[in-house]
Amino acid sequence: MLRENANDLLAFLAVARERSFTKAAAKMGVSQSALSHTIRGLEARLGLRLLTRTTRSVSPTEAGQRLMETVGPHFEEIEIELAALNDLRDTPAGNIRINAMDHALEYILWPVLKPFLAKYPDISVEVCCDYSFVDIAAQGFDAGVRLGEDVAQGMIATRIGPDMRMVVVGSPAYFADRKIPLTPRALTEHQCNNLRLPTNGGLYVWEFKKADESLNVRVSGQVTFNGVYQLLNAALDGFGLSYIPEDLAAPHVAAGKLVQVLEDWCAPFTGFHLYYPSRRLASPAFALLLNALRYKG
Numbered sequence: 344m345l346r347e348n349a350n351d352l353l354a355f356l357a358v359a360r361e362r363s364f365t366k367a368a369a370k371m372g373v374s375q376s377a378l379s380h381t382i383r384g385l386e387a388r389l390g391l392r393l394l395t396r397t398t399r400s401v402s403p404t405e406a407g408q409r410l411m412e413t414v415g416p417h418f419e420e421i422e423i424e425l426a427a428l429n430d431l432r433d434t435p436a437g438n439i440r441i442n443a444m445d446h447a448l449e450y451i452l453w454p455v456l457k458p459f460l461a462k463y464p465d466i467s468v469e470v471c472c473d474y475s476f477v478d479i480a481a482q483g484f485d486a487g488v489r490l491g492e493d494v495a496q497g498m499i500a501t502r503i504g505p506d507m508r509m510v511v512v513g514s515p516a517y518f519a520d521r522k523i524p525l526t527p528r529a530l531t532e533h534q535c536n537n538l539r540l541p542t543n544g545g546l547y548v549w550e551f552k553k554a555d556e557s558l559n560v561r562v563s564g565q566v567t568f569n570g571v572y573q574l575l576n577a578a579l580d581g582f583g584l585s586y587i588p589e590d591l592a593a594p595h596v597a598a599g600k601l602v603q604v605l606e607d608w609c610a611p612f613t614g615f616h617l618y619y620p621s622r623r624l625a626s627p628a629f630a631l632l633l634n635a636l637r638y639k640g
Contacts, residue, residue, distance in 0.1 A: 351385040352414060355393055356376055359411045360497075389528045423630045436465035437628035442479055443488035445472040447615050448573050450590055451504045452488065452636070459635050466628045474569060475541040480620050485629055491613030497620070501635040502616035508589040509550070511609070512601040516581040523604050524584075527551040527558045534583030535562030539569050545623045549586045552610040562586075614638075 357367040358378065367462040368375045386393050393407035403411055443452060456468060462595055471484070476495070479487040490507070494500045511530075524530055530549070546567070551558045564583045568574055571587050576590075578585035579600055589609070595601040617636055619629075 354381045395399045433629045438467045440469045440484045441486050442471050447488045451615050455628045457577040486619040491616045498618040500616040500618040502638045503617050505640050506611040507610050507614045508611050510589045511605045512578050512592045512603050513584040514581045527560045536562040536574050536577045536583050536585045551608040553608045
């Protein structure tokens with residue numbers, strides 16, 4: 344890609360995100376006619392139509408959507424890196440609000456936040472623990488933390504943790520007079536602790552995969568919670584089987600307090616990502632935190 348295309352790509356991203364030549368032109372400080380000419384030139388060089396224009400709306404074509412999703416995040420990362428350079432001349436300060444699950448806070452955020460906050464005493468971070476998929480922009484959050492597969496479209500996402508697995512565990516006391524399940528279907532014969540999701544009010548379905556076979560199992564038991572730490576405690580106390588993140592269960596499995604079953608059916612999936620609106624202008628404080636959280640594994 345020729346160097347002169349960089350400005351044209353920025354112009355395209357502005358129009359595609361605003362869904363309006365008028366708004367994009369105002370944001371960039373150029374005329375609508377000049378912006379339209381820039382987009383037509385980019386389309387001509389690429390030999391592809393990037394935007395569908397009507398008298399009332401502008402929307403990306405399939406090619407435009409792909410370009411926005413693949414190229415857009417790189418420009419966002421450049422903006423963040425440039426903002427982070429302010430730390431070399433200024434004392435970074437500000438407030439950052441993050442929406443995340445308690446598990447992500449405990450295992451991903453807090454280990455990074457402890458040294459980060461000590462290094463930057465003028466930066467304040469508020470973390471709201473929530474399992475629901477809130478609209479972070481509408482709720483006043485700077486960013487959210489979710490699994491990669493759960494990040495909403497239109498958001499910029501940065502990986503902040505390794506791949507994860509959900510595992511099935513129960514206490515030795517629970518298995519004292521019960522058979523260990525050898526397949527996910529056998530879970531219907533066991534007491535299982537459910538997780539209720541706040542977004543739609545439904546119970547979380549236990550997902551399994553082995554080779555080319557995938558199974559989703561709806562389980563039943565005496566207790567239902569809305570958090571993974573309560574599921575962990577229920578399993579430790581002998582109240583049936585729980586389906587929880589592997590890193591949460593691992594210390595207790597190693598100590599002999601929990602027994603892990605169906606291990607060959609528990610496939611890895613994409614781990615936690617920090618996400619934020621693509622239109623967000625990164626503050627120096629936010630840029631520094633993002634760099635500190637970025638997964639380097």
